[in-house]
Amino acid sequence: MPKLDESLLSDLPPFSLLERSQIREVLDHAVSRRYEEGTAIFREGHDADRFYMLLDGYLRVVRTTPGGDQIIVLHISPGQLFGIAPALQRDTYPATSIAAAESIALSWPVSLWSDFTTNYPGFATESYKTLGQRLGQIQDTLTEMATQAVEKRVACALLRLVNQTGRKTEGGIEIAFPVTRHDISEMTGTTLHTVSRLLSAWQKDGIVQSTRKHIVVTAPHRLVLLSGIEG
Amino acid sequence: MPKLDESLLSDLPPFSLLERSQIREVLDHAVSRRYEEGTAIFREGHDADRFYMLLDGYLRVVRTTPGGDQIIVLHISPGQLFGIAPALQRDTYPATSIAAAESIALSWPVSLWSDFTTNYPGFATESYKTLGQRLGQIQDTLTEMATQAVEKRVACALLRLVNQTGRKTEGGIEIAFPVTRHDISEMTGTTLHTVSRLLSAWQKDGIVQSTRKHIVVTAPHRLVLLSGIEG
DNA sequence: TCCGGAGTTTGTTTCAGAGCAACGTTCGGT
DNA sequence: ACCGAACGTTGCTCTGAAACAAACTCCGGA
Numbered sequence: 001m002p003k004l005d006e007s008l009l010s011d012l013p014p015f016s017l018l019e020r021s022q023i024r025e026v027l028d029h030a031v032s033r034r035y036e037e038g039t040a041i042f043r044e045g046h047d048a049d050r051f052y053m054l055l056d057g058y059l060r061v062v063r064t065t066p067g068g069d070q071i072i073v074l075h076i077s078p079g080q081l082f083g084i085a086p087a088l089q090r091d092t093y094p095a096t097s098i099a100a101a102e103s104i105a106l107s108w109p110v111s112l113w114s115d116f117t118t119n120y121p122g123f124a125t126e127s128y129k130t131l132g133q134r135l136g137q138i139q140d141t142l143t144e145m146a147t148q149a150v151e152k153r154v155a156c157a158l159l160r161l162v163n164q165t166g167r168k169t170e171g172g173i174e175i176a177f178p179v180t181r182h183d184i185s186e187m188t189g190t191t192l193h194t195v196s197r198l199l200s201a202w203q204k205d206g207i208v209q210s211t212r213k214h215i216v217v218t219a220p221h222r223l224v225l226l227s228g229i230e231g
Numbered sequence: 232m233p234k235l236d237e238s239l240l241s242d243l244p245p246f247s248l249l250e251r252s253q254i255r256e257v258l259d260h261a262v263s264r265r266y267e268e269g270t271a272i273f274r275e276g277h278d279a280d281r282f283y284m285l286l287d288g289y290l291r292v293v294r295t296t297p298g299g300d301q302i303i304v305l306h307i308s309p310g311q312l313f314g315i316a317p318a319l320q321r322d323t324y325p326a327t328s329i330a331a332a333e334s335i336a337l338s339w340p341v342s343l344w345s346d347f348t349t350n351y352p353g354f355a356t357e358s359y360k361t362l363g364q365r366l367g368q369i370q371d372t373l374t375e376m377a378t379q380a381v382e383k384r385v386a387c388a389l390l391r392l393v394n395q396t397g398r399k400t401e402g403g404i405e406i407a408f409p410v411t412r413h414d415i416s417e418m419t420g421t422t423l424h425t426v427s428r429l430l431s432a433w434q435k436d437g438i439v440q441s442t443r444k445h446i447v448v449t450a451p452h453r454l455v456l457l458s459g460i461e462g
Numbered sequence: 463t464c465c466g467g468a469g470t471t472t473g474t475t476t477c478a479g480a481g482c483a484a485c486g487t488t489c490g491g492t
Numbered sequence: 493a494c495c496g497a498a499c500g501t502t503g504c505t506c507t508g509a510a511a512c513a514a515a516c517t518c519c520g521g522a
Contacts, residue, residue, distance in 0.1 A: 071374050088363025134366070135362075142376065146419075193471085212519090427500060443488065
């Protein structure tokens, strides 16, 4: 295993207040690993024995119903902690996370969690902040799911992807990792058929531009309108 | 303000590991207040300046969409912490909480949060545990909302109420606080009409027994069946 | 080069459940 | 005792979106 470079972490919020030597410690305890697209990092219900930080790539966090239906609860972008079940006194992961594109993540054994929170200034604060954001975000999704029609939900989902992972290109904002119609249907609780129809219609209207597994939003403002008022 | 009795808190998880003298301290900083049915304890978006513990009664935690639709995110039962936005570094409450029945709650200024977590053993642990449970619960609801048909959702909602607040009576398990059809519709993202129809049907089948604002589940096992497999 | 599977599109059918409307019932206040 | 408001029930209509069905396209591997 090659030595990890300290600059990997020094700018990321949970570690940004640390001394150089502390970052060294953190890295020395970390395991770095690469995940191919489609690979699971951990699975729902398994022993929560490690916690993670995504360095590169994108993940989807997924829940499965007893009936076999899946839904995508949220996406993780580089620089975010995930699998932080230990912070919540859980002994088992509440969801599955899967690499949506080739990804790299660091991980630590849960036994270090309390060390991290007590010894490293800002780490606990930042972790709980992410947790708070995530809780709020899920509540948003829930509310949206309960009250909005499919078209608005899909518009919102697209906007969320764009805000979280979008990068500017000529002709619009591009979603930075592979997304299928099916993925979007699992974010919005609908069928891939309906999503496909909506995207086709929007493409005809010049709002989006999509090919297989790849979406560019050409007119974000018009998508905001469709999503109902505020962005 | 009368002196509060120490036995109020000594058995509740977040405080159960504390010395008598520590409980005294906690109580001396607390403000106790009574809320009439229908009163808001705090509202979405307002400054998160206090955190709370429900001593008696029941609360609903509610979110409102820009379009004016409401949904009930969760219910709070006696002994639970709520309004713990400060634990998540939020400066504003993410939802509104309303007394579903006459209720009594203690509260403390947020400035004490870090004192509590550092000085009182078990307090931090227990708080984050509740948080974790709540996050898991909301993910459950979200998944359910995204994948299940209305009938199952309503059945699940009823079972959740029963599990959380149900008490045995002759002839079934009774939900311990006033619930309207409209409330249930706001828990399940449907209309009060549909809920009314379902309850009528179930009453005819002898599964529930309801009068205005009051529901008794007479055949919980049959409701479990309707909710789809596991309880 | 061909094959198979994954992803996508589009048409048609069907129905659960929202929307609308009207009425009945219970409750609290005066 | 009465009134008005909040809560609940039920019938009818109509539509959004699921379900079913069938092809088409792209991609990677043998």
